[in-house]
Structures are given as C-alpha cells and as structure tokens.
Amino acid sequence: xxxxxxxxxxxxxxxxxxxxxxxxxxxxxxxxxxxxxxxxxxxxxxxxxxxxxxxxxxxxxxxxxxxxxxxxxxxxxxxxxxxxxxxxxxxxxxxxxxxxxxxxxxxxxxxxxxxxxxxxxxxxxxxxxxxxxxxxxxxxxxxxxxxxxxxxxxxxxxxxxxxxxxxxxxxxxxxxxxxxxxxxxxxxxxxxxxxxx
Amino acid sequence: xxxxxxxxxxxxxxxxxxxxxxxxxxxxxxxxxxxxxxxxxxxxxxxxxxxxxxxxxxxxxxxxxxxxxxxxxxxxxxxxxxxxxxxxxxxxxxxxxxxxxxxxxxxxxxxxxxxxxxxxxxxxxxxxxxxxxxxxxxxxxxxxxxxxxxxxxxxxxxxxxxxxxxxxxxxxxxxxxxxxxxxxxxxxxxxxxxxxxxxxxxxxxxxxxxxxxxxxxxxxxxxxxxxxxxxxxx
Numbered sequence: 001x002x003x004x005x006x007x008x009x010x011x012x013x014x015x016x017x018x019x020x021x022x023x024x025x026x027x028x029x030x031x032x033x034x035x036x037x038x039x040x041x042x043x044x045x046x047x048x049x050x051x052x053x054x055x056x057x058x059x060x061x062x063x064x065x066x067x068x069x070x071x072x073x074x075x076x077x078x079x080x081x082x083x084x085x086x087x088x089x090x091x092x093x094x095x096x097x098x099x100x101x102x103x104x105x106x107x108x109x110x111x112x113x114x115x116x117x118x119x120x121x122x123x124x125x126x127x128x129x130x131x132x133x134x135x136x137x138x139x140x141x142x143x144x145x146x147x148x149x150x151x152x153x154x155x156x157x158x159x160x161x162x163x164x165x166x167x168x169x170x171x172x173x174x175x176x177x178x179x180x181x182x183x184x185x186x187x188x189x190x191x192x193x194x195x196x197x
Numbered sequence: 198x199x200x201x202x203x204x205x206x207x208x209x210x211x212x213x214x215x216x217x218x219x220x221x222x223x224x225x226x227x228x229x230x231x232x233x234x235x236x237x238x239x240x241x242x243x244x245x246x247x248x249x250x251x252x253x254x255x256x257x258x259x260x261x262x263x264x265x266x267x268x269x270x271x272x273x274x275x276x277x278x279x280x281x282x283x284x285x286x287x288x289x290x291x292x293x294x295x296x297x298x299x300x301x302x303x304x305x306x307x308x309x310x311x312x313x314x315x316x317x318x319x320x321x322x323x324x325x326x327x328x329x330x331x332x333x334x335x336x337x338x339x340x341x342x343x344x345x346x347x348x349x350x351x352x353x354x355x356x357x358x359x360x361x362x363x364x365x366x367x368x369x370x371x372x373x374x375x376x377x378x379x380x381x382x383x384x385x386x387x388x389x390x391x392x393x394x395x396x397x398x399x400x401x402x403x404x405x406x407x408x409x410x411x412x413x414x415x416x417x418x419x420x421x422x423x424x425x426x427x428x429x430x431x
Contacts, residue, residue, distance in 0.1 A: 173379070173383075174375075174376075174379035174383065175376045175379055175380065176372050176375070176376060177372050177373050177376050179321050179324060179325075179373065179376075180321070180372075180373060180376030180377070180379075180380065182317075183317045183318065183321050183376075183380055184380065184384060186313065186317055187313070187314055187317065187380075187384060188384070193313050193316075193317075
C-alpha cells in the first residue's frame with residue numbers, strides 16, 4: 001500500500017494503448033493506483049516489497065517460463081493478475097490470482113483486482129522461501145557444473161531467464177558460490193554424489 | 198566517515214582507543230605492539246614501535262568505520278613498507294591461527310555427519326583453504342616483492358607488472374565463507390554437533406569480518422599509494 005492507503009499496482013504490458021487504458025481505469029478508482037507501467041518484465045524490480053498487485057500480459061514471458069511465472073518474476077507473495085488479449089492454457093492461468101481480459105469493463109476490472117487481493121491473502125501461492133520445482137531442476141544443473149548457456153539450451157529458455165532463476169535461488173538459500181550450491185544440491189538429493197567423480 | 202569526524206587522534210590514550218573498539222586489538226597484535234601501555238598516548242606508543250601514528254590511525258579507522266576513506270597524501274614510502282609488513286603479519290595470523298583452528302573444528306564437526314555430507318563439507322572447506330592460501334602466496338611472492346623493488350630501485354624494473362593487475366578477490370573468498378556459514382545455520386541436520394557449530398559460526402564471522410578489513414587496507418591504502426609511486430617513474 002502507498003501512503004494514501006491505496007493498493008499499489010505495477011503493470012507490465014507492451015502495448016501503450018492498452019497500458020494507458022487499463023492504467024486510466026485503475027487510477028480512476030480511489031482504492032488503487034498504478035505506480036509504474038513497464039513494457040517488458042526485465043525492468044520489474046522484485047525487491048520492491050510494498051507492491052500489492054502485479055498485472056502482467058503473459059505473452060511478454062517466454063513460453064517455458066509462463067509455467068513458473070511467480071518464481072521467474074520473483075513476485076513472492078504479491079498478488080499476480082494476468083492481462084490477456086487472447087486465450088491461454090489452463091496450466092498457464094492457474095498460477096494467477098485473477099485474469100483480466102481486454103474486453104472487461106471498468107467495474108469488472110476493479111472487481112477482479114479486489115478478488116486478486118482477497119484470493120492472494122487467503123491462499124498465498126508460493127512460499128517465498130521454498131525453491132520451486134523449476135528452480136530445483138536449474139540448481140541441479142548448476143551443481144553438475146553446467147554453464148548458463150548449456151542450461152538455457154537444455155531447458156529451452158533464454159540465458160537471461162537462467163540468470164534470473166539463479167539469482168532467485170541464491171537469494172532464497174543464502175548460498176552464492178557454485179561449490180556452495182553443489183553442497184546444498186547433494187545434501188538435499190537434487191543430484192546424486194555418484195554423478196561426481 | 199571522513200577524517201574530520203573521526204573520533205581517533207594521536208593524543209588520545211592508546212588504552213582508550215582499544216577500549217572503544219576491541220577489534221582493533223588484532224591490529225596491535227600484527228604490528229607487534231605489546232599490551233601494558235599504561236597511560237601512553239597513541240603517538241607515544243607508535244613512536245616506540247617505529248610506526249607512523251598517521252598510518253596507524255588510518256588502519257584503525259578502516260577497521261572501525263566502513264565508509265572511511267583515508268587521505269593518503271601525507272603517507273611516505275616508509276609507510277608503504279609498514280603496510281606490507283602489516284599485511285604479511287596479517288596473512289601469518291590467518292594461516293597460523295585462524296584457519297587451523299577453524300579447520301580443526303570443522304573436521305571435528307563433520308565427523309558426526311553422514312558419509313556424504315562429511316565428504317562434501319570437507320572438500321568445500323579444503324578448496325576454500327587452498328584458494329585463500331594461494332591468494333596470500335600470490336601477494337607475498339608477486340605483489341609485495343614488486344612493491345619493494347619499486348621502492349628500493351626507484352623504477353618498475355623490467356617487470357611488466359603493475360599494481361592495477363592486482364586482483365581484489367577477497368570478496369569471492371568471503372562469499373564462500375558466507376555460504377559455509379549459511380549451510381551450517383540452515384541445512385545441516387539439527388541433531389549434529391550443535392555446540393561446536395555455534396563456535397564455528399563465531400569463528401567464521403570473525404574471520405570474514407577481519408578479511409574484509411584486510412582487503413580494505415589493500416584497496417584503500419596500498420593500491421592507491423603504489424599507483425602514486427608508479428606515476429612518479431612513468
């Protein structure tokens with residue numbers, strides 16, 4: 001929440017027309033304010049902890065990352081809302097607290113933002129401290145000594161995404177060096193010690 | 198923190214200085230300044246031990262205040278020699294006292310662990326130990342002799358070496374210690390060696406803090422001073 005007691009919203013949407021429109025609708029409501037509009041997710045700062053809702057267009061994220069959007073963005077327990085121009089698989093949308101369509105009217109959009117806050121409070125999606133299954137896979141690959149490039153190729157994601165996963169993993173574990181991550185991965189049986197000669 | 202706001206000065210009692218920040222004791226130890234200085238001032242004790250009080254106070258300030266940046270203009274060539282002597286003594290202190298004690302305790306701790314964890318942590322620590330040792334070795338065999346040559350022969354000699362090539366890799370060294378401490382705090386089974394683990398964490402905390410000051414002395418004092426001398430002969 002910001003100083004005036006409004007819910008703070010970050011909007012990630014590449015289309016300026018749509019971003020401006022949605023922001024105008026949200027700012028028109030006394031309970032919400034759009035603190036920032038970003039046209040791509042790499043500008044999103046996950047350390048900004050007083051953000052209440054992140055609204056993101058799922059197309060701005062590579063296909064493989066959409067399935068683990070929370071840890072990819074590093075949103076932790078912030079409410080997450082999809083802004084969709086078209087249809088998505090259920091497995092993609094399931095990770096969001098709500099889903100706004102571009103044909104929703106103003107009242108419906110505001111209602112959905114309220115739902116998202118409620119939904120998120122009731123049911124925090126992803127414990128900030130636990131590694132997601134995607135992160136565990138990536139960590140295992142790091143422990144095996146694979147480079148970022150090799151990991152990107154293996155998981156079919158961009159190097160930027162690998163780096164972002166690695167940053168989140170180190171933040172959660174408090175372990176930064178590769179040997180340290182390897183110790184963690186073996187002790188937690190993410191990789192087998194017999195894989196190392 | 199700059200010099201004007203520093204609480205340390207040459208006229209204060211050495212005993213008061215140490216009492217204000219006990220971590221300064223390790224500086225005295227490395228400079229071979231024995232305790233028992235009674236009411237002697239900082240200036241008097243430094244004079245007895247042939248070390249410049251200005252330099253001594255700068256080192257103390259670096260230890261006590263993270264954002265302190267020293268005014269190196271007043272320092273002399275002899276002060277540079279004192280800094281390398283200090284750094285060598287500091288290496289000796291780590292490698293003959295701190296690391297063997299830590300190693301010993303870690304070795305005792307892992308004895309109680311399962312086979313896999315024991316091998317992992319032993320190897321992690323040994324790799325870390327080798328890395329630090331070779332870093333110290335590099336400084337003593339390459340960096341310090343280069344500086345001594347520069348000061349005594351008054352030239353860079355035939356050597357292509359420049360102080361700018363000096364790697365500041367103490368940061369990485371602390372990264373591993375920090376990882377080790379988190380592994381011990383968070384991820385070792387809570388049934389193992391709990392008393393010893395507290396001791397080890399205290400030791401790691403002390404060493405990583407001290408290593409950081411050590412590398413600040415290199416980065417804030419030694420490197421800029423040597424760069425100044427290099428310019429003199431260019």
